[in-house]
Amino acid sequence: MSGFSIDWLNLREAADHRARDAALMMKALAWLAAHSAEADGSDARKQQNAATIVDLGAGTGSTLRAFSAIANKSDGRRPEINWRLVDQDVALLAEAARRHSQTHSLQAVEQDLSDIKNLPLAGSQLITASALFDLVSAAFIDELVTVLHTCAQQSPIALYSALNYDGTTKWSPDHPLDELVLAAFNRDQQTDKGFGKALGPRANTYIQEKFAEAGFQVITADSPWQLNGDDAELVCALGEGIANAVKNDAEIDADELQQWLAFRQANAGSGRCSVGHMDLLITSVSW
Numbered sequence: 001m002s003g004f005s006i007d008w009l010n011l012r013e014a015a016d017h018r019a020r021d022a023a024l025m026m027k028a029l030a031w032l033a034a035h036s037a038e039a040d041g042s043d044a045r046k047q048q049n050a051a052t053i054v055d056l057g058a059g060t061g062s063t064l065r066a067f068s069a070i071a072n073k074s075d076g077r078r079p080e081i082n083w084r085l086v087d088q089d090v091a092l093l094a095e096a097a098r099r100h101s102q103t104h105s106l107q108a109v110e111q112d113l114s115d116i117k118n119l120p121l122a123g124s125q126l127i128t129a130s131a132l133f134d135l136v137s138a139a140f141i142d143e144l145v146t147v148l149h150t151c152a153q154q155s156p157i158a159l160y161s162a163l164n165y166d167g168t169t170k171w172s173p174d175h176p177l178d179e180l181v182l183a184a185f186n187r188d189q190q191t192d193k194g195f196g197k198a199l200g201p202r203a204n205t206y207i208q209e210k211f212a213e214a215g216f217q218v219i220t221a222d223s224p225w226q227l228n229g230d231d232a233e234l235v236c237a238l239g240e241g242i243a244n245a246v247k248n249d250a251e252i253d254a255d256e257l258q259q260w261l262a263f264r265q266a267n268a269g270s271g272r273c274s275v276g277h278m279d280l281l282i283t284s285v286s287w
């Protein structure tokens with residue numbers, strides 16, 4: 001168990017898919033097509049020449065679903081893809097396999113990502129990680145840069161990292177406690193989420209800096225959640241999650257927090273909420 005339930009991942013998926021920058025995903029697919037062997041010919045030949053994507057912290061396979069949807073809209077060459085889904089949560093991996101093993105070439109790998117040097121990256125052209133890198137530490141990114149730099153000595157490699165929280169949340173209608181709650185939430189986002197002190201809202205800047213310093217090309221795009229009354233269930237769950245995360249913060253008064261949450265829930269069906277994220281596409285060679 002990882003603390004990420006199938007229900008929660010289901011609830012956020014539509015907002016995630018709307019938020020992901022489509023052009024960046026197209027570029028990631030184009031990278032894959034350009035850096036995998038030509039896939040014309042028989043089914044056996046296609047499979048032999050298939051590209052491999054390793055999805056870190058794959059959950060139930062949301063990134064696979066997002067890529068499949070975008071690939072259907074692409075008129076460029078679409079390589080066959082072997083998906084290697086890596087997660088420490090067997091229940092999530094089993095759900096991913098249940099949904100996709102009949103329709104996709106899929107390997108589920110139960111592994112703690114902290115063991116970065118032993119990540120199953122062999123033979124991959126693209127590594128993906130969605131809603132993950134704001135949970136990791138600076139040391140994790142440093143080590144990942146080293147590992148991918150080593151991979152790139154063998155063959156070109158790319159990293160698509162989507163939906164990293166950027167520290168901004170804007171509510172409408174606003175409430176007097178919004179700013180205090182957001183500051184407390186962003187403090188919580190930088191506590192240990194299983195990888196040591198988390199980067200939280202600093203993740204995007206840190207990843208860009210470190211990969212660029214190591215000679216990688218980095219392209220970014222904003223990918224905010226844009227929520228309205230149609231997302232009321234997600235907005236309520238988000239409000240509860242935030243309230244729970246900040247309830248022990250020294251700057252937050254418990255009664256005022258309850259009033260804030262009640263206000264957020266009362267307005268979930270008619271208000272709006274925008275949560276800032278960033279997507280990154282990092283490649284070992286310019287193209």
Ligand SMILES: C[S@@+](CC[C@H](N)C(=O)[O-])C[C@H]1O[C@@H](n2cnc3c(N)ncnc32)[C@H](O)[C@@H]1O
Pocket residue numbers: 002004009016056057058059060061062063086087088089092111112113114129130131132194
């Ligand atoms: C916010 S969820 C995102 C899941 C999926 N990428 C998505 O976009 O729906 C974070 C995922 O990272 C996984 N995870 C967190 N810490 C991990 C670790 N140390 N090792 C392996 N997986 C981990 C969780 O099990 C969960 O599936």
